[in-house]
Amino acid sequence: MDLEQLNARVSAAREAAEARGETFYPGPSRIHLAAFPPKERWDDWVELDSKAWPARVEKRYMLVPTTCFNCESACGLLAYVDKDTLQVRKFEGNPEHPGSRGRNCAKGPATLNQVTDPDRILYPLKRVGRRGAGQWVRVAWDEALDDIAIRVRHAITEGRRNEIMYHVGRPGEDGFTERVLAAWGVDGHNTHTNVCSSGGRAGYHFWMGLDRPSPDHANARVILLISSHLEAGHYFNPHAQRVIEAKRRGAKLIVFDTRLSNTATHADHWVAPYPGSEAAILLAIANHLIQHDLYDREFVRRWWNWQEYLEREHPTVHPTFEHFERVLKTLYTRYTFEFAAAESGVDAATLHAVAETVATAGTRLSTHTWRSAAAGNLGGWQVARTLFLLNALLGAVATEGGTYPNAWNKFVPRPIYVPPHPPVWNELTWPREYPLAINELSFLLPHLLKARRARLDVYFTRVYNPVWTNPDGFSWIEALTDESLVKLHVALTPTWNETACFADYILPMGHGSERHDLHSYEQYDGQWIGFRQPVLRAARERLGERVADTRQINPGEVWEENEFWIELSWRIDPDGGLGIRRYFESRRTPGRKLTVDEYYGYIFEHSVPGLPERAAAEGMTPLAYMRRYGAFEVARSIGPLHEQPVPTQELAGMRVERTGRVYTTSPAPPNPNIVPSGSPELDAEGRRPVGVLVGDEIVRGFPTPSGRLEFYSSTLAEWGWREHAIPSYIRSHIHRDHLAPDQMPLISTFRLPVQIHTRSANAKWLDEIAHTNPLWIHPSDAKRIDVATGDLVRVETEIGHYVVKVWVTEGIRPGVVACSHHMGRWKLHDAGQRQMMATVSLDHTDHRWGMRQLAGARPYKSQDPDTLKIWWTDVGVHQNLTFPVHPDPVSGQHCWHQAVRVKKAGIRDQYGDIYVDTSASAEVYRQWLGLTRGADRHSPNRTRRPYWLMRPLRPAKDAYRLPDPGEPVGVVGS
Numbered sequence: 001m002d003l004e005q006l007n008a009r010v011s012a013a014r015e016a017a018e019a020r021g022e023t024f025y026p027g028p029s030r031i032h033l034a035a036f037p038p039k040e041r042w043d044d045w046v047e048l049d050s051k052a053w054p055a056r057v058e059k060r061y062m063l064v065p066t067t068c069f070n071c072e073s074a075c076g077l078l079a080y081v082d083k084d085t086l087q088v089r090k091f092e093g094n095p096e097h098p099g100s101r102g103r104n105c106a107k108g109p110a111t112l113n114q115v116t117d118p119d120r121i122l123y124p125l126k127r128v129g130r131r132g133a134g135q136w137v138r139v140a141w142d143e144a145l146d147d148i149a150i151r152v153r154h155a156i157t158e159g160r161r162n163e164i165m166y167h168v169g170r171p172g173e174d175g176f177t178e179r180v181l182a183a184w185g186v187d188g189h190n191t192h193t194n195v196c197s198s199g200g201r202a203g204y205h206f207w208m209g210l211d212r213p214s215p216d217h218a219n220a221r222v223i224l225l226i227s228s229h230l231e232a233g234h235y236f237n238p239h240a241q242r243v244i245e246a247k248r249r250g251a252k253l254i255v256f257d258t259r260l261s262n263t264a265t266h267a268d269h270w271v272a273p274y275p276g277s278e279a280a281i282l283l284a285i286a287n288h289l290i291q292h293d294l295y296d297r298e299f300v301r302r303w304w305n306w307q308e309y310l311e312r313e314h315p316t317v318h319p320t321f322e323h324f325e326r327v328l329k330t331l332y333t334r335y336t337f338e339f340a341a342a343e344s345g346v347d348a349a350t351l352h353a354v355a356e357t358v359a360t361a362g363t364r365l366s367t368h369t370w371r372s373a374a375a376g377n378l379g380g381w382q383v384a385r386t387l388f389l390l391n392a393l394l395g396a397v398a399t400e401g402g403t404y405p406n407a408w409n410k411f412v413p414r415p416i417y418v419p420p421h422p423p424v425w426n427e428l429t430w431p432r433e434y435p436l437a438i439n440e441l442s443f444l445l446p447h448l449l450k451a452r453r454a455r456l457d458v459y460f461t462r463v464y465n466p467v468w469t470n471p472d473g474f475s476w477i478e479a480l481t482d483e484s485l486v487k488l489h490v491a492l493t494p495t496w497n498e499t500a501c502f503a504d505y506i507l508p509m510g511h512g513s514e515r516h517d518l519h520s521y522e523q524y525d526g527q528w529i530g531f532r533q534p535v536l537r538a539a540r541e542r543l544g545e546r547v548a549d550t551r552q553i554n555p556g557e558v559w560e561e562n563e564f565w566i567e568l569s570w571r572i573d574p575d576g577g578l579g580i581r582r583y584f585e586s587r588r589t590p591g592r593k594l595t596v597d598e599y600y601g602y603i604f605e606h607s608v609p610g611l612p613e614r615a616a617a618e619g620m621t622p623l624a625y626m627r628r629y630g631a632f633e634v635a636r637s638i639g640p641l642h643e644q645p646v647p648t649q650e651l652a653g654m655r656v657e658r659t660g661r662v663y664t665t666s667p668a669p670p671n672p673n674i675v676p677s678g679s680p681e682l683d684a685e686g687r688r689p690v691g692v693l694v695g696d697e698i699v700r701g702f703p704t705p706s707g708r709l710e711f712y713s714s715t716l717a718e719w720g721w722r723e724h725a726i727p728s729y730i731r732s733h734i735h736r737d738h739l740a741p742d743q744m745p746l747i748s749t750f751r752l753p754v755q756i757h758t759r760s761a762n763a764k765w766l767d768e769i770a771h772t773n774p775l776w777i778h779p780s781d782a783k784r785i786d787v788a789t790g791d792l793v794r795v796e797t798e799i800g801h802y803v804v805k806v807w808v809t810e811g812i813r814p815g816v817v818a819c820s821h822h823m824g825r826w827k828l829h830d831a832g833q834r835q836m837m838a839t840v841s842l843d844h845t846d847h848r849w850g851m852r853q854l855a856g857a858r859p860y861k862s863q864d865p866d867t868l869k870i871w872w873t874d875v876g877v878h879q880n881l882t883f884p885v886h887p888d889p890v891s892g893q894h895c896w897h898q899a900v901r902v903k904k905a906g907i908r909d910q911y912g913d914i915y916v917d918t919s920a921s922a923e924v925y926r927q928w929l930g931l932t933r934g935a936d937r938h939s940p941n942r943t944r945r946p947y948w949l950m951r952p953l954r955p956a957k958d959a960y961r962l963p964d965p966g967e968p969v970g971v972v973g974s
């Protein structure tokens with residue numbers, strides 16, 4: 001059915017409903033919503049019981065919203081709570097959610113599988129025996145909390161704050177835990193981001209001072225995606241539905257992906273480049289726009305920091321725009337289509353056609369890259385920087401159908417308390433060799449610990465599984481089993497995982513329908529917040545019950561983190577003497593513990609413009625409104641905030657810098673809805689940046705040092721990377737020139753659309769669809785090494801090898817292989833997610849590690865009869881174990897692509913075999929460390945890092961100062 005037919009059908013349904021005197025449900029997506037239960041009937045929704053068919057048995061439900069936790073998109077879900085049993089019967093989309101508009105991918109409804117997973121962890125567990133031996137006893141929450149709290153307290157009071165670390169995988173919230181750590185005075189926040197998106201973030205951050213793009217796909221004329229955004233990319237479902245809307249209206253879709261992804265099958269131009277050559281193609285397109293005067297001169301003149309570029313790099317040229325244009329015409333002349341064709345293997349005529357399509361976009365060019373090429377390659381951050389160059393050339397920045405800075409399409413409310421910045425700097429997460437890294441060097445932790453730069457007293461992993469997710473997992477096992485390096489490892493997780501097996505405590509945390517969180521993400525030109533909540537708690541409260549502790553309604557003793565951190569903080573500082581407890585106390589009743597109701601109630605009442613009024617109009621408190629609907633759209637049609645004039649009352653004590661940056665002595669406005677126009681870097685007199693002088697008007701600009709879009713990054717230039725200060729092409733570590741004749745690149749970054757990293761392993765609906773990860777190989781390569789689909793090959797990396805089946809397909813470029821990182825889960829002992837984990841043996845002698853699969857998945861008896869129907873045994877191979885760390889010296893991103901040799905498996909090789917030498921991985925770590933330009937030598941001002949660059953948890957400014965020369969980095973005894 002096309003859109004016109006759909007609309008006609010909706011109109012007919014509307015008229016029919018109105019003729020019957022019924023309300024037609026409009027909902028936020030404005031089309032096709034007759035299928036959604038009208039929100040007026042969410043207290044008592046009736047459906048026929050499908051299992052009772054053909055009898056017509058009515059089931060009555062209470063519909064309670066929450067937010068999906070199975071990727072970062074934070075789509076809305078509606079839990080169908082059976083009114084007879086008060087159990088969740090199913091999850092469907094929440095039509096009141098402005099981002100997802102009632103739609104979900106397969107992973108959203110599969111939340112039910114996670115909740116009912118027969119293998120999930122229901123009670124706190126404590127290790128007995130040696131770490132990793134798989135012996136556990138159940139303990140009371142009180143015992144675990146007291147033990148952890150006293151250790152944290154001692155670390156704080158004994159001046160060992162840097163021995164506390166919280167390491168998060170999927171955060172699923174906007175800053176709650178950062179503030180917990182700030183309240184403890186600890187710089188212990190660590191994320192997974194440098195194995196994920198920091199390459200992409202760096203490219204955007206150097207351009208606009210904000211680290212993500214917000215493409216307005218729905219209104220674009222041309223959409224350019226690097227990677228498979230329709231089925232597995234960032235903001236997958238919310239973006240995918242808008243890309244399809246645009247395509248229906250005639251927009252052109254260009255997809256760069258070396259594999260024929262589902263997204264590529266929808267493209268008007270599918271470009272399958274040699275991996276790592278993407279920036280060369282993008283620069284060829286940019287060069288085409290520049291040479292043919294196809295760019296938006298006025299936008300470039302107003303918004304690029306071309307003047308600063310000329311003054312710094314061409315001091316003899318008079319800094320006029322006309323002179324800049326002349327220089328610009330010379331900058332990218334080597335990036336011809338022929339050059340890009342030689343780099344990428346895509347013919348020049350195709351690239352020319354793509355460039356001409358881009359040129360037709362005008363200001364309606366929406367572009368996006370996130371993981372993919374930016375996460376695969378040395379210098380991958382330049383992929384994001386060169387992609388955004390196209391937007392910046394066409395003026396397609398913060399325009400309808402263009403690409404916005406993310407913060408303009410995201411709303412983060414001010415919370416009830418904002419603790420001060422921690423006074424310390426943690427070298428384990430922000431080592432001085434990587435002063436420009438966009439996020440923590442999380443995946444280097446084992447190497448930094450083994451180098452005895454520091455040790456950890458209390459290490460929390462939370463929804464994070466580095467042994468399996470990160471490269472070099474055996475080095476993680478070595479570090480986690482050394483109790484002199486990690487004294488106490490606390491795993492906060494809803495499910496078993498490879499890392500939790502090496503913990504001292506496993507503390508069960510809730511899935512997406514069992515916990516509170518706040519979200520907001522950039523998915524269109526608007527701002528919304530989404531509220532994740534424990535749905536059974538909300539259901540019971542709707543029935544008039546009072547639930548004081550989420551453990552009362554979750555299965556077993558599963559908790560949620562908000563209440564956990566509040567309780568733990570009270571135990572760390574029971575009398576308030578450390579100054580911590582006050583951030584976890586009630587404002588309404590001082591001396592009492594803060595509750596989640598008060599925490600979120602305060603935010604919704606005080607920090608979300610328009611929400612109190614909307615709630616009042618429906619006779620509700622703001623908290624009750626969010627518990628009922630789960631999401632609220634704060635603003636729509638934000639537009640070009642950089643062009644917004646700065647009000648004169650904000651310009652007291654104004655000073656205008658040479659670059660046009662305007663500083664003021666007036667305080668920042670308290671309204672959180674105003675996007676910060678300044679970076680946090682104050683001028684020498686302590687004034688804050690407030691805007692930028694453009695023409696004769698002071699407007700908000702961008703939060704960069706210059707206030708403009710930084711075509712030229714003075715930060716890169718000043719911190720040792722002058723040759724990369726403008727968008728450029730860096731040849732990847734897997735560039736052909738760097739490969740031996742018998743090596744080929746392995747793309748290891750792609751996802752399976754229906755799997756989550758760790759938490760979907762017992763989502764039976766998803767497992768049945770996708771449960772293995774064969775090696776994609778082109779028929780010409782398969783012929784060369786004499787293998788057919790299903791045959792085993794040995795894939796040799798720098799530090800070892802793995803044995804996997806091949807899938808021979810023309811959906812991959814010749815000379816390149818690919819393997820999804822989503823599979824190959826394993827367990828050493830009985831405990832585990834049995835639907836998707838192989839049982840393995842693990843042998844090691846010194847630094848040589850071997851893994852062999854003993855058994856795959858098989859049917860088993862549980863309270864879920866479906867587990868007896870498991871028909872698959874193959875659960876894939878854990879390839880990440882065989883990858884060494886490859887930290888990009890600028891962005892800090894782990895560069896995932898590998899140079900590998902693919903050989904027919906030997907007689908002794910078995911499917912799933914893995915061999916690794918961790919001394920080789922330590923050597924590769926040292927080689928990549930040698931690429932860095934550290935703060936000790938390259939900092940222009942004796943600080944560890946430019947203060948204006950983002951940090952998830954920013955320490956106090958004093959902590960940025962580098963220690964005096966000669967002072968040790970922080971070596972500890974063994």
Ligand code: SF4
Nearest residue numbers: 068071074075105108
């Ligand atoms: S895209 Fe899928 S997994 Fe991600 S939040 Fe939406 S429904 Fe959940």
